[in-house]
Amino acid sequence: MAAEKSHIHVQDVWRRYGTARKTFDAVRGVGFTVRPGELFALLGTNGAGKTSTVEMLEGLAAPHRGSIRLFGTLDPVADRARIRPRTGAMLQEGGFISHLTAQETVGMWAGLTTRPRPVAQALERAGLSHRAAVMVRNLSGGERRRLDLAIATLSHPDVLFLDEPTAGMDVEGRHATWQLIRGLQERGTTILLTTHYLEEAESLADQLAIMHRGRIAASGSVPDIVAGHPSTLSFGLPEPWAAGDLPVAGTVAEHNGRVTVTTGELQKDAARLLAWAEARDVALARFTARPASLEEAFVAVAGRDGGRQEEGA
Numbered sequence: 001m002a003a004e005k006s007h008i009h010v011q012d013v014w015r016r017y018g019t020a021r022k023t024f025d026a027v028r029g030v031g032f033t034v035r036p037g038e039l040f041a042l043l044g045t046n047g048a049g050k051t052s053t054v055e056m057l058e059g060l061a062a063p064h065r066g067s068i069r070l071f072g073t074l075d076p077v078a079d080r081a082r083i084r085p086r087t088g089a090m091l092q093e094g095g096f097i098s099h100l101t102a103q104e105t106v107g108m109w110a111g112l113t114t115r116p117r118p119v120a121q122a123l124e125r126a127g128l129s130h131r132a133a134v135m136v137r138n139l140s141g142g143e144r145r146r147l148d149l150a151i152a153t154l155s156h157p158d159v160l161f162l163d164e165p166t167a168g169m170d171v172e173g174r175h176a177t178w179q180l181i182r183g184l185q186e187r188g189t190t191i192l193l194t195t196h197y198l199e200e201a202e203s204l205a206d207q208l209a210i211m212h213r214g215r216i217a218a219s220g221s222v223p224d225i226v227a228g229h230p231s232t233l234s235f236g237l238p239e240p241w242a243a244g245d246l247p248v249a250g251t252v253a254e255h256n257g258r259v260t261v262t263t264g265e266l267q268k269d270a271a272r273l274l275a276w277a278e279a280r281d282v283a284l285a286r287f288t289a290r291p292a293s294l295e296e297a298f299v300a301v302a303g304r305d306g307g308r309q310e311e312g313a
């Protein structure tokens, strides 16, 4: 097989819900590419359209407009039979049979999978070996998510879709799941995940996109995304100096004796400030300079417009 340049290619995709009389476009012209072996994270506010997008990638719904190609040329709906053996999916709500054990559950799914990995190995990779004989109804929410992950990876998928893989997990469970996901990355699996946790995207993703109201509002690597947002300088200013004396272009605020400069010109403002302090022999206590965080970029995107997305588009 010729090397595939992209595993997932999405171009100007729209998804419409509703009837002829009343429609709602949940996904509005979304586009992105995920290359083989990459982990791509879709972040977004509630109702941004992440699940609606992932469902189209999985072939569960066709786009109203636009195109999706997996493995270079395959259409998720028309070519579902060819795609299925190469993909795995962990859905938002796993539909488990509560009185089966973890082992029986994975075994049942293995029976429906082409060339599955051994059940014991799937459980072990999901960190569930010690819970193999426990009934699903007695597993914690986090353990059920991991059971879902064990099932999603039964077929050694080339591409894995993970819709909020750590939703509802405690910190320990989340970190254990990240380790599992990193292990899959190391083995070259291409992964698309949706998440509400910025730390998750920051820690795992090669590329990410922030969705807001059906559109991609920002995309790229974490440094790409934060680059367009203001950086922060922070320090203590000794008396008799006041914030108004400072020669910076950014916005200056003072709180509890600490000055914060929010600036789009981090290097220039830092240089001006340090030169100013040097010339006056002023000690700027605990001086720090940092770029915007992903959280700040996210909040700026999410807060760009208030109110509800229009319906009946």
Ligand SMILES: Nc1ncnc2c1ncn2[C@@H]1O[C@H](COP(=O)(O)OP(=O)(O)OP(=O)(O)O)[C@@H](O)[C@H]1O
Binding pocket: 017, 018, 024, 026, 044, 045, 046, 047, 048, 049, 050, 051, 052, 053
């Ligand atoms: N079957 C449906 N019919 C009509 N509207 C729907 C349907 N499913 C989802 N929507 C709407 O589409 C929008 C996008 O929903 P979606 O579940 O894709 O968002 P999301 O980003 O995954 O949200 P969350 O993070 O809250 O899970 C929401 O406004 C939702 O109410």
